[in-house]
Amino acid sequence: MPSQASSIAAGVIAGTLGVPVALYLTFIALSGIPYFQRHFLYAHKVHSLWFYDPDEPEYYGFAKNQVTPFSLSTEDGQSLYAWHVLPLPLYAQHEERVVAQASGFCNDITQTENFKILKADPVARLVIYLHGNAGHVAQAFRPASYHSLTETSSYHVLAIDYRGFGHSSGSPTEQGLILDATAAVRWAMDAAGVRPDRIVLLGQSLGTAVASGVTEYFAREEGVDFAGVILVSGFSSLPAMLSGYAIAGLVPILAPFKAWPWLLKQLMRRVVDKWASTDRLRETVRAVKARGGRLRLHLVHAVNDKDIPCHEDDKLFAAAVNGTVGVGEPKMDDERLAAEKSARTVVRGKSAFVATWTDGDLVFRQELVPYGGKLIPWFQSQEKQRLTSLGHNDIMCMAPVALAVMRCFDLVEKPRA
Known part of the structure; x- marks a missing residue:
């Protein structure tokens, strides 16, 4: 028995x-199958379109017609859904004209007062917002992050849904998303007439890889320098991140394969979209330095980011620094880089620092902050919340990101001697 x-x-x-x-x-x-792999990676079919309509921005707390939903086209024929958000102080100056327009999706944004206000302003500042995976342009924390950028500033925001996301056509691929970001930049420069030195590229999570890709293209192929590039919660490359990735920092997806490094390596080789941001940043820096251009690169990450570990930013920072080394010259070894970075680092308390590297008109700034959001049960103590919150998304609504934008636009006064 x-x-x-x-x-x-x-x-x-x-x-x-x-x-x-x-x-x-x-x-x-x-x-291992590209079709499914891309669905897992981009999660573009995970959205709330059946609950909330992004064509009604007032639902998300914006003033009437402050946001113009419209579409723009890519060079390979895709249609991208986008939002143009007017800065609230500028909206208030033109409120009567803006409110009088029809609301909802706009078939021709060039006929709107919002667009005319942007185009007619020779000193307009524009933030091109490149979001992370899953959802759409108006999902979750994203509208709140637009609010944080536009409510008291002079910044316009252009936010796009990549191909396959939200109401945009097509299916996402690495090259496709870079083409999407390229289309957003071209719309800003060509249609809206905003000079590149008045455009900031702001990417979060997956959007940091997209921002790195489009920055490299314009730096190397067209010699274009933007006001700045801000990468929030970034990663070095997709294979490198996935090899140690854990869902919410708790469930390591590929942990069983670490006992067989050769097998893990084979799995990583099957990643179809590599998103090698370290390589792209290094080549961007080389191209800008070679022609005596200007680059402002800001890396922002939270220690309590449970999705993408903050040490990924160290790799991005190192890649940018090594881009200043001449082609054919040996790159800085880890020991030397660590020593020189330490000399350029200001500690701002436990788990917080700012490291700044300057080479001519190239400035790289890495900022590590202790908290990037509190997204856990209300009944836990505040200290417990700070220790265990995810910190990956809410950081987009926090001061370090807004300050990075200000620095890109040279709106932070230098201390007097």
Whole structure:
């Protein structure tokens, strides 16, 4: 009898464990197929379009017609859904004209008062917002982050949904998303007439890889320097991040494969969209330095980011610094880079610092902040919240990001000697 009971218990345990193991192995197998891999990576079908309509920006707390929903086209024929957000102080100056317009999606933004206000202003400042994976342009924390940028400033915001996201056409790929960001930049420069030195590229999470890609293209191919590039919660490359990725910092997806490094390496080789931001930043810096251009690169990350570890920013910073080394010259070794970075670092308390590297008109600034949001149950103590919150998304609504934009636009006064 005892042996029969033991057999039954063993069978129940095996069956209980077998289901999640089978699901895990199925997930890994599907991840090797580009179609499924891209759905897992971009999560572009995970959205709330059936609940809330982004064509009604007032729902998200904006003033009537402060936001213009419209579409722009890419060079390969995709249609991208976008928002143009007027800065609230400027909106207030033109409120009567702006409110009198029809609301909702606009088929021709060039006929709107909002667009005319942007185009007619030779000193307009524009932030091109490149969001992370999943959702759409108006989902979750994103409208709040637009509010934080526009409510008391002079910045216009252009936010786009990449191909396959929200109401945009197509399906996401690495090259496709870079083309999407390129289309947003061209719309800003060519249609709206905003000079590149008055445009800031702001990317978060996946958007940091997109921003790195489009910055490299314009720096190397067209010799264009933007007012600044801000990467929030960035990562070095997709394979590097995935090899140690843990869902919410708790569930390491590929942990079982670490016992077989050769197998993990094979899995990483099957990643179709590499998003090698370190390589792109290094080449961007080289191109800008070679022609004596200007670059303002800001890296912002929270220590309590449970999605993308903050040490990924160290790799991005190192890549930018090594871009200042001449082609053919040996790059800085880790020991020398760490020593020189330390000399350029200001500690701002526990788990917080700012490191600034200057080379001519190239400035790289890495800022690590202790908290990037409090997204956990209300019944936990404030200290517990600070220690365990995710910190990956809410940082976009926080002061370090707004300050980075100000610095890109040279709106922070230098201390007097």
